[in-house]
Amino acid sequence: MAHDAETSVVKFKNQDFRTLRDHCLSRGQLFIDDTFPAAASSIGEKLLRGKHLSKLEWKRPTSKDLPFYPPHFILEGASRFDIHQGIAGDCWFLAALGSLTQNPQCLQKILMDQSYSHQYAGIFQFRFWQCGQWVEVVIDDQLPVIGDNFLFVHPRGGNKEFWPCLMEKAYAKLLGSYSQLHYGYLPDALVDLTGGVVTIINLHSSPFDLLTTVKTAIQAGSMVACATENGLTEEAKVMENGLVSQHAYTVTGAEKIQYQGRWEDIIRLWNPWGKTEWKGRWKDGSKEWRETHDPRKSQLYENKEDGEFWMSCQDFQENFSCLFICNQIPITMDHGVTPNESWRQMRFTNQVISRNRAGGHGRDMQYVFSVQEHTAGNNVVVAFTIMPQSLNTEEERFPLQFQVFKVPQVCLTDVFIDFSHL
Known part of the structure; x- marks a missing residue:
């Protein structure tokens, strides 16, 4: 099940990145993608309906009137903290992408070597796994903005890295429009980013060691994510405990920590929304973090509004129903997380x-x-x-x-x- 990114690559819409880029460079032009135009059709009806987008424009990150100039594709490595979700309900894709950033080798296979400083021609390429093969998607870097604000994924804070924004656009093009990203299935994104297989673990009925499972999976380079259940409405809403209903999260770690003379299992999650975090035990700034004398405290915990937080494994299992683990080969739960070698x-x-x-x-x-x-x-x-x-x-x-x-x-x-x- 391991898939080489250099084999079985299909050119989406028969667009070849190098041919198009070299053509633009030779003429001193920036690429314009007529197959996914800077128009309402690329956004789609679901996201346009009921929105007042009369001031919507499409701009390249190289536009000097934007506050993110000069842009970078990647600066000091790709991280989940480079991602900040926009108006599309594509947390299912972004949570999977956030998990993939913890495996730089796999991430690089789909990001490839691209730059805003070397041979820039307004064209970028990304790869996704579809129908048993890698599909190469070419896009231009025109992004929808209103004023200074990007409509969809945008750089976080003073960050000027645009790889998440451009990758989201490429995935939207692959699926048909940005509206096709609006609510989807987390396992689909995990597979599309890796070509792997997903193991779904029922947190309420499966007898397993959550802490060992998560730690072993992450150490093995697996993607790990989860999602809250649907709320009273079809839209994602912030609940009283700080979690968001109908929302996907990246699982980024799990540890045993010393607290009040005993060991407690805790798990770390990241929210693609950014600042919206858990408000219960082990939250940022909680008494649990203030009172723990665990010597690893400074390594595990930072009180930042970055969407990442810890919670107890017990609270996690009470608030989430399934854990999704994506690996290049299927895994078993007999002894934590072990590959099935006779696959x-x-x-x-x-x-x-x-x-x-x-x-x-x-x-x-x-x-x-x-x-x-x-x-x-x-x-x-x-x-x-x-x-x-x-x-x-x-x-x-x-x-x-x-x-x-x-x-x-x-x-x-x-x-x-x-x-x-x-």
């Missing part, structure tokens, strides 16, 4: 069984496969990546659910998968 990949294409043995919707699909290798125990790890048959970005995307069954009448090791729309 074998299969691909099913257009193999739909029309007669649905399980009942239900006519669109359900079933596939049969065999587990041929001998396993030490009775458990088999099965991970799925659902790939559409084309990169048609105009269609609505629906989450799928699946179940795996053993089929005794075929043989004891044969199972089939039942996919159905939620």
Whole structure:
């Protein structure tokens, strides 16, 4: 499942970055992307509806009338703190991206070597994993602004790094518009940024050691994220405890810390919104941090309004339902987080069984496969990546659910998968 970023690369909309860049450089022009124009169509109806955007303009970060001049693509390394969410509800993508910044090697494969100072021609490229292959997306660097404020992801504070803004635009182009980023599925973003597989852990029913799981996963370079459940409305809202409903967070660490003569498990999260943080135990400035005498306090804790905060593992499990861990190969929970070294990949294409043995919707699909290798125990790890048959970005995307069954009448090791729309 490890995917080399240099192989199987598809040019989205048949645009070749080097050809376009060299053409612009030779003529002293800045690239203008007609396939994703600086127009309302690129923002999309969902985000335009009800908004007063009469003063909306598209500007390049090199515009001297913006407060972020001169811009940088990356300055002193890419960090989750470079990201600040705008009006699009794309926390699901930004939380995944925030996690990816903790694995610089994987991040560099999709950011590549780009700059605002070397061979700048107003054109940038990014790579995403789609339909079993890497897709290279080319964009110009015109971004929607109102006055001095960027409409979508924007540099944080005095930061002048634009890689998150440009990467968000590239992902919006891949999906069809910025509106297609407005509320999505966190596992989709984790896969699209890595080509890996996602393990979903139910925090309420799965018997596992949360602290060990998170620490081991992060140390192994896995992406770890979570999301709060839906609130009373369809919009993300700040709750009394400081968490945001219907919102994705990056999990950035977990530790045991000494407090009042005992050890307490705590977990660290980052919010793409920036300053909105947890208000309960172990929050920034809490009595727990003031009173702890743990010698690692100065290494673990800074009281900053940067969207990152600690909370107890108990509070975390009470307020979040699922943990998402994305790795290049599937993982098991038998001993913390361990790779499944006997992983074998299969691909099913257009193999739909029309007669649905399980009942239900006519669109359900079933596939049969065999587990041929001998396993030490009775458990088999099965991970799925659902790939559409084309990169048609105009269609609505629906989450799928699946179940795996053993089929005794075929043989004891044969199972089939039942996919159905939620």
